[in-house]
Amino acid sequence: MRWLMKSPVLLITLMLSTALMLCVGATEILLLDLLTGHADVVSQTIFWEIRLPRVLLSIIVGAGVSVAGAVIQGLFRNPLADPALIGVSSGAALFAAGYMVLDLHTTAFGLLGVSGSAFVGGLLISWLVLEIGKRSGTVSSMLLAGIAFNSIAIAGVGLFSYLSSDLELRSVTFWALGSFNGADWTGVSIALIIPAAIVLLMRESRNLNAVTLGDKEAYYLGIDITRLRQRIVVLTAVIVGVGVALTGIVAFVGLVVPHLIRLTSSSNHSVVIPGSALLGAILVLLADGVGRSIISPAELPIGILTALLGGPFFVYLIMRQKGKLGI
Amino acid sequence: MTLKLRQCCFSVGSQRLLEDVSATIPSGCVTGILGANGAGKTSLVHLAAGYEKAQSGSIRLDAIDLKSWSREELAKKIAVLPQTATLDFPFSVEEVVLMGRIPHQSDEATNRALVAKVLSLFSLTDFAQRPYTSLSGGEKQRVQICRVVSQVIDDLSHAHLLFDEPIAPLDIAHQVAFFRLVRGFAAQGTAVGLVLHDIELACQFCDEIILMSAGKILGAGKPAAVITSDSIQQAFDVSATVTKGPAGAIQLIFAD
Numbered sequence: 001m002r003w004l005m006k007s008p009v010l011l012i013t014l015m016l017s018t019a020l021m022l023c024v025g026a027t028e029i030l031l032l033d034l035l036t037g038h039a040d041v042v043s044q045t046i047f048w049e050i051r052l053p054r055v056l057l058s059i060i061v062g063a064g065v066s067v068a069g070a071v072i073q074g075l076f077r078n079p080l081a082d083p084a085l086i087g088v089s090s091g092a093a094l095f096a097a098g099y100m101v102l103d104l105h106t107t108a109f110g111l112l113g114v115s116g117s118a119f120v121g122g123l124l125i126s127w128l129v130l131e132i133g134k135r136s137g138t139v140s141s142m143l144l145a146g147i148a149f150n151s152i153a154i155a156g157v158g159l160f161s162y163l164s165s166d167l168e169l170r171s172v173t174f175w176a177l178g179s180f181n182g183a184d185w186t187g188v189s190i191a192l193i194i195p196a197a198i199v200l201l202m203r204e205s206r207n208l209n210a211v212t213l214g215d216k217e218a219y220y221l222g223i224d225i226t227r228l229r230q231r232i233v234v235l236t237a238v239i240v241g242v243g244v245a246l247t248g249i250v251a252f253v254g255l256v257v258p259h260l261i262r263l264t265s266s267s268n269h270s271v272v273i274p275g276s277a278l279l280g281a282i283l284v285l286l287a288d289g290v291g292r293s294i295i296s297p298a299e300l301p302i303g304i305l306t307a308l309l310g311g312p313f314f315v316y317l318i319m320r321q322k323g324k325l326g327i
Numbered sequence: 328m329t330l331k332l333r334q335c336c337f338s339v340g341s342q343r344l345l346e347d348v349s350a351t352i353p354s355g356c357v358t359g360i361l362g363a364n365g366a367g368k369t370s371l372v373h374l375a376a377g378y379e380k381a382q383s384g385s386i387r388l389d390a391i392d393l394k395s396w397s398r399e400e401l402a403k404k405i406a407v408l409p410q411t412a413t414l415d416f417p418f419s420v421e422e423v424v425l426m427g428r429i430p431h432q433s434d435e436a437t438n439r440a441l442v443a444k445v446l447s448l449f450s451l452t453d454f455a456q457r458p459y460t461s462l463s464g465g466e467k468q469r470v471q472i473c474r475v476v477s478q479v480i481d482d483l484s485h486a487h488l489l490f491d492e493p494i495a496p497l498d499i500a501h502q503v504a505f506f507r508l509v510r511g512f513a514a515q516g517t518a519v520g521l522v523l524h525d526i527e528l529a530c531q532f533c534d535e536i537i538l539m540s541a542g543k544i545l546g547a548g549k550p551a552a553v554i555t556s557d558s559i560q561q562a563f564d565v566s567a568t569v570t571k572g573p574a575g576a577i578q579l580i581f582a583d
Contacts (some may be wrong), residue, residue, distance in 0.1 A: 079415055210429050212416050213474075216409045219378050221478070222402030222430040267416040 010278035054183035059281040064194040064239040066280025069254025074208040082255040086146025090153035092244035093175040095121025097160040115245035122241030178248035178303035205269035252310030335384030359529035362539035402430035406478035410491040417458040427477035484516030506532035530577035
C-alpha cells in the first residue's frame, strides 16, 4: 500500500476512467445532471440500475482476473502462467455451459445455478492441477497438466456449443467470450468476494516473492510451501470462478497486466498485486466502455476486445524487453 | 552453534543416498564437503538443514534435535544456497537480496541497511537497482550468495551457512573473494559448510574436509589428513599424486 501512496497515478486514472465510463454508452449521461437532480427519470434508471452496477462489476472483475494472473505466475514461477492458461477459467466456463445445455436446473445441480456451477468448475480444475503437482512434486508438471485440462475444457465447451439450441448457443458464446451485459446489483454483491480474496492474497506477497526463487529456497526461508500453494489456489479459484460465473472469460488481461506492472514498477508482489488490481480494473473498464460504444446499440463481447488489444501488445513487449521480462 | 549428524540413513524410493552418515559442521570453521557426482553431498546438505528427513539417525543443532525446531526459527539459524537457483522474474538485485530477510520481523529500514552492507561485502552495491534477469551467470550467483548471507548477517556468531557448489559459476577472482569472505564469517563464529569440486581450493581455504563416496563418509578432518592419493583414488576413481606446494598448499598431479 505504501507503493500506492508513492505512485497514485493508477488510482487517479481509475477514478477518472470510472467517471468517464459512467457517462459513456448508448445513452449519454452527464454526472453533473445526476448530481444536481436535473437528469430525467430514464437517465436515472439507466444510471442506477444498469450503468453503475456494470461499471462496478467491470472494475471488480478486471482487478480480480489481473491479480489471479499475477499470483498464479508467481506460484508457478512462470511469467507465462495464467488462470486461463491452466484451465481454471475454461473449467468454469465448461461447467456453466454444461449446466445450461444439459438443462441441469432440474437436477441436484439446480441449487448451484449457472454461477455456482462455474465456480465449482474453476475449483475442480484448480484442485486437479494442485493434486497432480503434489504427486509429481514439480511446478512444470502442474503447468503442463493445467494446459491439458484447459484443452479438455475448451473441447467440452465446443461440444456443448455443437449440442446447443440457437438460444443456448448465444449463452454458451457469452461464457467463452465474456460480457458485462447482464450486470446487476445481485452480481455486484456476489462479486464483492473478489476484493476480499485480493486482500487475503496481498498478505501473501512476501511468501510469493520467496516462492519465485524455488521450492527449496522458500523452505529455507521458513515457508510451508504446501500450505501456501493450497491457500493461493483456493483464493485464485474463488476469484476466477466468481468472475467467470458473472461475466464469462475475460481473455488476456490476467497474462498481460502483471507484466506491465513488472516492467514499469517492480516484480515485488507487494507492488505487483495492488498494481495489477488497479491496472486490470482500468483496462477492463475501458475495454467494456469501448465494447458497448463502438457498435452501439449492439455490443462487442469484451473477451474479443481484450484479446485483440492485449495479444499484439504482449508480443510487442516480449520483442522489446525480452531480457527484462525474464522469458 | 554446531550442526551434528549421527548415523543418518536417507533413501529416495529404493535408492539409498546416504548410509550411516555421521558428520559435524562446527561453528567458527569452514568445512568443505567433497566427493564425486552422486556421492551424497547435496543430500547431506538438505538433511542437515531439515529439507529432507532421515529415515534413521539424528541431526542436532546446538544439541537440540532438528525436529524440535520450528521452520521459522530454523530459517533464522541456517541459511542454505541450493545447487541451482533459478529466478525468471525481473526483480531488482536489492529485492532479491531482501528476500533473505523474510524470516525476520525486522523493519524495512533495518533490512535495507543490512542488505546494503551485504551487497558492499560482495562488491555489488552498483548492481542494486539492476534487474536480476539481465545479469550474467556469475553475477546472478553472487546475488544469490548475498541473499543467503543476508538471512543471517545480523547474528553471524550463531549462524550456519551451507552453500551447495557456490563457486562453480564464478571467475577465479570472485572465487577467492568468496572464500575470504566466508573465512571472515567463520572467524566471527559462523559454521560454514561448502559443497565443492575444486579439491585444491577446498584444501587451501577450508579448515575441515568431509570426503564422501557412494553415500558414505570416506574421511573427515584436516585437509592434509583427509586428502591423500589413496582417498582420491577411492572417492573419484582417478590416480593422483598429492604433494605440498611451496606455501604448503596441497596440489594434485594427475597421471596421464
